[in-house]
Structures are given as C-alpha cells and as structure tokens.
Amino acid sequence: MAKDLFPSTHPLTPPLTEEEWLSWLRLLRSRRVGICTFFRLMTEHGSAVDALAALPKVAFEAGVSNYQPCPEQVVEDEWQNAMRAGARPLAFGSDDYPPLLSHIPDPPPILWCIGDLSLLQKPALALVGARNASSLGTRMARKLACDLGAEGHVIASGLARGIDTAAHLAALETGTIAVMAGGVDVIYPSENTVLGQEIGERGLRLSEMPMSMAPRARHFPRRNRIISGLARATIVVEAAAKSGSLITARGALDQGREVMAVPGHPFDARASGCNMLIRDGATLVRSARDVIEALEAPAPEPAPTPDATPDATPAVPLEIRDLHQLILDRLGPSPLPEDQLIRDLDAPADQVTPQVAALELEGRIARAPGGLLTRTDAA
Secondary structure, three states: OHHHHOOOOOOOOOOOOHHHHHHHHHHHHOOOOOHHHHHHHHHHHOOHHHHHHHHHHHHHHOOOOOOOOOOHHHHHHHHHHHHHHOOEEEEOOOOOOOOOHHHOOOOOOEEEEEEOHHHHHOOEEEEEEOOOOOHHHHHHHHHHHHHHHHOOOEEEEOOOOOHHHHHHHHHOOOOEEEEOOOOOOOOOOHHHHHHHHHHHHHOEEEEOOOOOOOOOOOHHHHHHHHHHHHOOEEEEEOOOOOOHHHHHHHHHHHOOOEEEEEOOOOOOHHHHHHHHHHHOOOEEOOOHHHHHHHHHOOOOOOOOOHHHOOOOOOOOOOOHHHHHHHHHHOOOOOOEEHHHHHHHHOOOHHHHHHHHHHHHHHOOEEEEOOOEEEEOOOO
C-alpha cells in the first residue's frame, strides 16, 4: 500500500481544486518520476507544489543536472482534453478510489475515468484471456461473466479482442470495468469502439495514462496490474504459455490475490497457459459456482516472516555511496521485486527505498509494474 511505503508526518490529501489537480499531474508526468518516487516526494514535502519545487534539487543530488519538471502547458492541455472527453480524475486517497487497488505495491496516483464511479466500490473479479479465443472459450467467458454478475460481482477486463470482449458484453447489464492501456479517451482496438462507448455510458472506463495517448506495447503490462489490482480474484479463460493474460495472473499473485483458470485440451495451445496455472496451484474453474465457493473458503493463516522472530538482528545503517553500490550489485537485467531487494540487503526499508528512488531518477535502475527493479545500461 503506497501510504505505508513512505511513512511521513504529511498525510496524502487528494486534490480539491483545479490548481491542485494540475500540480499532481505535473509532478506525475515529470521525467523520471515513477509511482514510488511520486509518493515519496509527496509524503516528504506535503504537497505537489512543494514537491515540484524540490524536484530539481533532488535530481541534482542524484547526479542529474539542468533538470526541469513537466511543463505546465502539457498538463493544462491534458486537463482540457479530459474535460472535452467527459473524463473525471480520481486520486489515490479519495473516498471513491477502489479499495483493493489502493493496496497493491504501485497503485496509480491518478486515474482518468469515464462512466459510473460507483462500480469501483462493488466487489470485482477480473476475467481475461486469449485474443484469438475459440468459440468454446468465448461462450465460457460470457457464461462466467453473466453468472458472476448476477451474483453481484463487477467484471473487470482489458477491452481486448476475444475473451475480454465477450466478458464485457455479458456484464454490461450487471456492471463492467474496462481498463485501458492508452488514454481513457482512446478506445483500442478500433473494432471495439461501440462497445467502449457503451461501457462509458453503462459501465466504467479508466486509465492511468495521459489523455489521448495511443497505447503502446509497454503500456499493457502496466494496464494488467490495474485489472488484477481491482479484483479479489483473476480468472483466466484460454491463454497461451506466453501471453498477456499470464502476466495479469502473475501480477495477481504478486498482489496477494486469487488466481483461477478454466482448463482446456492439452493439444490446444490456447489452453496451455491455463493448464500450467492449474498445475501450479490455481483454482480450476468449471462454472461460476467454483469461483464463488473458492472465494468463500477461509484463507490460510500466513506464515511468520523472518523479521518477526525475536532473534532478528537489527540492520546496520549504511553510507549512501555504499548502499547505492550494494543496490546496483544485486540488480541485473532480470527483474527483482523491491521487497526482495530490501530483504537481501538486510537494511531498513525507509533507508533503502529513498535510495532506490534516487537511482531511478538518475536513470541507473528502471522500475517495471509490480514493484520490479532492473539495472539499466547506464549503471
């Protein structure tokens, strides 16, 4: 949960005026300011205005000279585009912000929304799958979405072809949320233009991306973490062994959510990912009843963490330069979760996290969705 990552005497207060919204957007859109850096700056400085004023100095201390925050005109244009599209901003910490999404490691500070915001307060399930879905797959997606919707669940998906489309169509009457990879006003693929418009009128479209931004390949994993983050469980209907649906499923596991899958024939490549998930412990789904029974089952007691043991040795503070080198030594091209890095370093989180953000600002490490870190060539 973002507000727990950076303890501060300054509570994170959502913006109320247009000027405050523009300051939030400008900080978030500034170069090298990722989600964790955004929350750290906000909690350290108390407001987006003060964080923006401090940002050039923070960048200079991280080795970046002549740093300039995002130009004011850029966010003013984004705001005007949003108003023309009928989009509303939703900030982390506001009453309307989806409760489950606020608990993922990297919740979006701002979401642009078109449609019924009340759907964000209802229990949601993510339903995703193959774009080139079979007839049986789309029938299964429709049946699951319809039956789960009748049980009071909102269906979240990504407005892609195939399974996503079938799920949204079946859940239009009971409630559906489409999470966009580009701007909330850019419906992709174009063949779903009418469906996207209907969701905006009868359901909800949302995105963390700037208004009017066309989706790119790197945006889809970020979009997927929001789909799983909105929901208590992610249900996969047809997915290849290497697919975006499995990225969503892995994100759900990283977020501590349930993963469920519909089995398929071993010879069907579109079912290989689902069969792998079931082999690895995902709940097998034959109908909506299987989903509901799995959600009603009591959760297992969590195992005690090593840090909770009485004999845990207090971590020793490290010099900044040494800590930077230790962080870089433990990172490579393969993504590593930030919490795992902190455990490996055996250092306090409030000591490591600001330095991770500093290295990110400096361009020496990169952050991927799900709190994953990689070392860049610049390091």
